[in-house]
Amino acid sequence: MTTATTQTAAATLRVEDLRVQFHTPRGVVRAVDGVSFTLRPGERFGLVGESGSGKSTIALALMRLIKPPGRIAGGRILLEDEDLAALPEDAMRSVRMARIALIPQGAMNSLNPVMRVKQQIIDGILAHERERSGSRNGSRSKRDLEERVAELLESVGLRREVAERYPHELSGGMKQRVCIAIAIALRPSIIIADEPTSALDVVVQRQIMQTLGAVQARLGASVLLIGHDMGLMAQFVDRVGVMYGGKLAEIGPTREIFAEPLHPYTQMLISSLPSFDRETSFVKLAGQPHSPLNPPSGCVFHPRCPRAFEPCPARVPVLREVRPDRFVSCHLYDGAVES
């Protein structure tokens, strides 16, 4: 069969105590402040949280694409047993796209408007090969590459003729498919998709998620889906991590989190979800949104938490496994740790 359908080796990604800081004139923004989670081989893991909670920064850190004034200030990013956080840049280049690929937030609107789809996909492949082999043109013939582009387009549900088109000739859904094709061009074992459908209509959203799911299955890859829509998470991911203020509040299997959220923030998120079946009224999170320049003491959520008690403003809770596969960062569960 075609190369696009070859299975890649499943890989584990372990993120340990990741910290990313932006040094701005107004102070240090701790955008990601001690985040740990594991992306298991072949799984779909979701990171959900309101905007500014640090999701995109995590995605960029995993790709080692944090630019000044930002920097990875601590932690490890273990792909198998290699720490990506400590890898020299040239070694990291052979990891990007080939082993771990990112569909960046807003990617579909940042395709090059004056370049045909074909060229944008080929550029992605060649850039990688050049860096790997050190040669100018990589090793592939033009025909090889064009055939590869056609396969990639078909694997994301587009006709091969789309190769000749320019971005403005494509609908939003088609552009997002092109972005998926670019991301999987080198058959990564990990695909990070940062809000891949937030600019799309619901009907198209589902088609894109189905495409992403199909591509993932074909590659045997795992997917890290970043988003803010709990509905989408419920439908797509196996496990979900809930972000608040640069930290993970809770991680667990999707079904369990929806059935019984443990962290008060997750509880508020889930109880305020609109539903067509019951009468809903607006439920708002009380208090001020999190301010990353001036984070509160203790638990980052305590100023807005309806269940805050003495230790919350005083001590920072740590993320702990309070039940099998359920991780929570909240003092309410201080006594519940199984060990």
Add this chain to the structure above:
Amino acid sequence: MTTPLLELKHVTKVFGHGEGATVALSDFSFAIGEDAATIVAVAGESGSGKSTLARLMLGFISPSAGEVRYRGTDLRRLSRAERRNFRREIQAIFQDPFGVYNPFYRVDHLLTTPIKNFKLASSRAEARRQIETALATVGLNPGEILGRYPHQLSGGQRQRITIARALLLRPRLIIADEPVSMVDASLRATILESLLTLNREFGISFIYITHDLTTAYQISEQLIILYRGVVAEAGPAKQVIRHPQHPYTQLLIRSIPTPDPGQRWMEEVVASSGEGTDAAVWQGCPFASRCPHVMPMCQEERPPLYLTEGAAVSCYLYRESPTIEEGDLTVTLGALAGAGSRGNGSITVGS
């Protein structure tokens, strides 16, 4: 019925011509009266003609056929005095609250300008009072807002300031084109609540344009579903969402990922929209190419609006029902509204 505040009569808008023409809105008739303040949501996928409808209603563009009338007069024939009233009585709120701000002026400027232009206050102190009241009405603390520059405010604050600005003019109708699509879910509720406050406490009607049925359900009484410039279905919001009748509305509702992990959302395979093809060249039902119930007649002629039990539906599956004369939804929606109330249940439509 008294003369409506704003009325669209068989409005069609075509962009471009010949091969490349796009029918953005097709034979659309609708009216907003003044008897009872209402919220009408217009929903549909991108490209379905929602913004075109908003721009037509605001007089930013003129129809290719048909008329848009303000208090009975075609917008193209308003006198100076009428135009001035139109500019005050019909206000707009757009998706991107940044768009209306001049980055070099404090936000105060945005709020004092309409007061000056329409001579709404007799003194500076009076103007200040009006501004503070308007800001407080949308849940903002004037002390925290006034004197600031746009970049010092959050997106949610900026959007609420544009709502406060609209309120200053005491309009009868606000056309809000995707006012919450660029703000966070947690702020969305606050902004929608401001709209509800204006509706309930100041008797301002809204055309609430959205691609998101969830928020339409939360705040609107009536819901119009557009598909490629044509009304697919219209009726009380709760009815249309809970018991969708048009196959397109049904598809829309099924496509919403619900927070119930048991939904099996990923499994249904749906025909593609023929994305990228030109919407202008079709006859018959615009949804026919994707419809699971398509029949030969669907390909031949555009289905009229049928008055079914709960809604107006443009689909031959309902051809046993009476058709709605002239495609005018207003009377129909008025009649259907009897039992209608909006999704959050606390409001019933006045008669």
